[in-house]
Structure formats: C-alpha cells, structure tokens
Amino acid sequence: MLQDQQFLRIPGPSPIPPSVQRAMAQPMIGHRGSETSELLRSITPRLKKVFGTEQDVMIVAGSGTAGLEAAVINAVMPKEEVLVIVTGAFGARFAQICEAYGIRVHNYEVEWGKAFDPLEIQQHLRSLPKVRAVFATFCETSTGVINPIHELAAAVHEVSDALIIVDGVSCVGGVETKMDDWGIDIMVSGSQKAFMLPAGLMFVAVSERAWDVIDANPNRGFYLNLSKYRDNLEKDTTPFTPALSLLFGLDQVLTMMEKEGLENVYHRHTLMKEMTRAAFHALDIPLLTNDTDASGTVTAIQPKDFDAEEFRKMIKKEFNLSVAGGQERLKGKIYRIGHMGYCSPADVLQTIGMMELGLMKIGKNIELGKGVAAAQRIYLEKGQN
Numbered sequence: 001m002l003q004d005q006q007f008l009r010i011p012g013p014s015p016i017p018p019s020v021q022r023a024m025a026q027p028m029i030g031h032r033g034s035e036t037s038e039l040l041r042s043i044t045p046r047l048k049k050v051f052g053t054e055q056d057v058m059i060v061a062g063s064g065t066a067g068l069e070a071a072v073i074n075a076v077m078p079k080e081e082v083l084v085i086v087t088g089a090f091g092a093r094f095a096q097i098c099e100a101y102g103i104r105v106h107n108y109e110v111e112w113g114k115a116f117d118p119l120e121i122q123q124h125l126r127s128l129p130k131v132r133a134v135f136a137t138f139c140e141t142s143t144g145v146i147n148p149i150h151e152l153a154a155a156v157h158e159v160s161d162a163l164i165i166v167d168g169v170s171c172v173g174g175v176e177t178k179m180d181d182w183g184i185d186i187m188v189s190g191s192q193k194a195f196m197l198p199a200g201l202m203f204v205a206v207s208e209r210a211w212d213v214i215d216a217n218p219n220r221g222f223y224l225n226l227s228k229y230r231d232n233l234e235k236d237t238t239p240f241t242p243a244l245s246l247l248f249g250l251d252q253v254l255t256m257m258e259k260e261g262l263e264n265v266y267h268r269h270t271l272m273k274e275m276t277r278a279a280f281h282a283l284d285i286p287l288l289t290n291d292t293d294a295s296g297t298v299t300a301i302q303p304k305d306f307d308a309e310e311f312r313k314m315i316k317k318e319f320n321l322s323v324a325g326g327q328e329r330l331k332g333k334i335y336r337i338g339h340m341g342y343c344s345p346a347d348v349l350q351t352i353g354m355m356e357l358g359l360m361k362i363g364k365n366i367e368l369g370k371g372v373a374a375a376q377r378i379y380l381e382k383g384q385n
C-alpha cells in the first residue's frame with residue numbers, strides 16, 4: 001500500500017486543508033499582545049456569520065463535550081428541571097452531563113435513526129411547566145439524522161420560556177445555521193468537523209435571553225464560565241491562554257468559507273449527502289435514516305446482508321479508507337461515512353468506488369460502478385458548475 005496516503009471519511013475529526021495546515025504552522029505569538037487581539041478581531045465577526053448570529057461566539061480551548069458542559073453549567077442550576085431530547089448517543093451525552101451536575105432531567109427518547117417531532121415535544125412540554133431548558137442535538141452524529149431545530153424552537157417558544165440549547169458540533173459550518181432567526185438560545189460547535197480543524201476548540205454562541213439567565217447564575221464554574229469569555233472578548237482577548245495555532249487555522253478556515261461562499265458550502269454538503277444516498281439506494285443497501293431526516297454531514301449505512309465491521313476492516317486494510325462504526329446500541333449494526341468540511345463531490349465518488357470494491361472483496365455480489373454512476377448522475381443534475 002502507498003505509504004502516508006489515507007482517506008479519512010469518519011464524521012470527525014475530518015481532513016485538514018493544506019492552507020489551514022500551513023496557517024497552523026506559523027510561529028507562536030504573545031497571547032497578550034496586539035497580534036492576538038488582531039487575530040480575534042479578524043475571526044469574531046466572521047464566525048458570527050457561520051452561526052447566523054449577531055451575538056458574540058465564544059471560542060474556548062476544549063473539545064466539543066466541553067462546549068456541551070459549558071452550556072449546561074452556565075444556563076442551568078443544580079436541581080432545576082430540563083428536557084433533553086435524545087435521538088442518539090450525543091443527546092444521551094447532554095443528559096449525562098446534566099445528571100452529573102444534579103440537574104433534574106426529563107428524557108424525551110426518540111427511536112435512533114429518526115428525527116424528533118417538534119409538535120410532540122411541544123405537547124410533552126405542556127405537562128412540564130418547570131422545565132428551564134430544552135436540550136437538542138442538531139446533527140445526531142451517531143445516526144446521521146439532522147433534527148428540525150428551527151421548528152423545535154418555534155414550537156417551544158409558543159408554550160414555554162425554556163431556553164433552547166443545541167449541540168451543533170457535527171454540522172455548524174456545513175449546514176445552514178440561523179441561530180438568531182430561529183430563536184436558538186445557545187448553540188455549541190467544535191473545531192474538528194465541518195470547521196476543518198483539528199480537535200481542540202469549541203464554540204458557544206449565546207442569545208441575549210440566555211445571557212440574562214447566565215448572568216443571574218452564581219454557579220458558572222471557573223474555566224467554563226462563559227461570562228468571562230464574553231467580557232474578555234469585548235476587549236479582544238481571552239480569560240486563559242488561547243489555543244493560538246488553532247486560531248491561526250480558524251482564521252484561514254473562515255477565509256476559505258468566504259471564498260467559496262457560505263451558500264455554496266451548504267450546497268456542497270447537500271450535494272455530497274444526495275450523492276452518497278443515491279449510491280447506496282442504487283446498490284440496494286439500506287440506509288439508517290430516511291431522505292428527509294438525513295444530515296448533510298454524515299450518512300449511516302445499515303447493511304442487511306454483510307457485516308459492517310468486516311467491511312470496515314476490509315476497506316481500511318485495502319485502501320486505508322476509514323469510516324466510523326456504530327455507537328452504543330448501533331455498534332456492529334451500521335457504519336457511518338463523514339462527508340463534511342474539507343470534502344468534495346470528487347471525494348464522494350472516490351469513496352463510493354473504493355467501497356464497491358470492498359463489498360466485492362467481502363463477497364457481496366454487486367454490479368460494479370452502479371453506486372458511482374448514481375452519484376455521478378446526482379452531480380450532473382445538481383452540481384455547482
């Protein structure tokens with residue numbers, strides 16, 4: 001096998017563009033100097049656009065889970081009641097974090113592989129008048145579902161003052177996000193998915209309404225106290241040493257997104273999703289989610305007549321192509337293809353081509369090229385140029 005060549009098609013960490021790699025290799029600068037302030041001034045207004053907000057987006061050194069934890073401890077106090085919508089492993093994580101802080105959790109469980117129904121949640125919420133926050137996952141990475149958070153926010157606001165807190169770790173930057181227009185109170189994301197960076201940064205955007213709640217909360221923790229990040233950001237600085245190399249990279253990521261145009265970034269993700277789905281439909285291999293609930297960033301395949309784990313091992317060994325397995329109750333039952341960030345329709349065609357060969361090699365009789373051809377047809381129909 002050709003050394004050093006790998007095809008990273010897991011749903012994060014995702015590949016890093018060469019210009020972002022180069023940006024991150026810049027020599028270190030003083031974290032309290034004017035260069036860092038300038039860097040933050042360059043990043044902040046552009047990052048807001050990706051979140052669809054006029055509010056500041058806090059940038060914190062930590063993984064996505066630190067972002068979820070920050071949202072929990074800043075917005076909710078121990079013993080308060082919350083509703084957590086669990087559509088997969090990451091919804092469950094929100095509930096675990098809340099429980100770890102002594103928050104009273106009402107879990108709203110949805111079958112893994114399906115999106116939640118906002119009106120059902122609205123109905124459920126009517127019976128829970130003390131709920132202070134509703135937690136939801138935008139893209140549930142463990143199933144490849146994109147949840148209707150826009151409709152959820154509208155439905156919740158009609159019947160409750162609860163804050164809407166959303167985990168957007170695996171899709172913000174890849175799918176349209178209009179936090180302010182949609183009425184989302186806290187949106188969390190992370191660097192290693194659609195933001196095309198290594199893991200290590202998390203982002204938290206907060207609505208005015210949520211700031212009122214946060215400022216009134218005496219238990220905001222220390223490192224994850226979001227008010228500190230906001231107050232420092234107003235002075236173009238950070239409360240603790242920023243992950244400067246990642247910020248150099250983020251500045252370049254934003255430049256790349258601007259050059260492509262955010263609308264085109266979103267279109268590319270939709271296109272890659274549709275190409276991937278068309279390929280598996282053509283090969284008659286079932287997908288976990290239906291077309292409406294499917295995320296632009298990750299697709300889950302649910303094989304009926306071959307072993308997902310054997311297949312993953314085969315394509316890894318044969319091509320150094322990495323895709324993710326199922327998590328928790330879906331372990332061994334599905335595999336997941338990431339098509340986010342630094343990933344193009346050309347990468348999707350290559351991935352499907354390799355997968356067709358991998359399927360033949362594990363003994364599944366398919367017509368070679370059928371999946372690729374179906375994806376190509378989608379590209380011809382809906383591609384950008």
Ligand SMILES: Cc1ncc(COP(=O)(O)O)c(C=O)c1O
Nearest residue numbers: 063064065090141167169170190
């Ligand atoms: C939707 C979602 N939320 C949270 C996380 C956790 O992020 P991290 O692993 O960076 O802590 C992930 C990571 O895969 C995710 O996909």
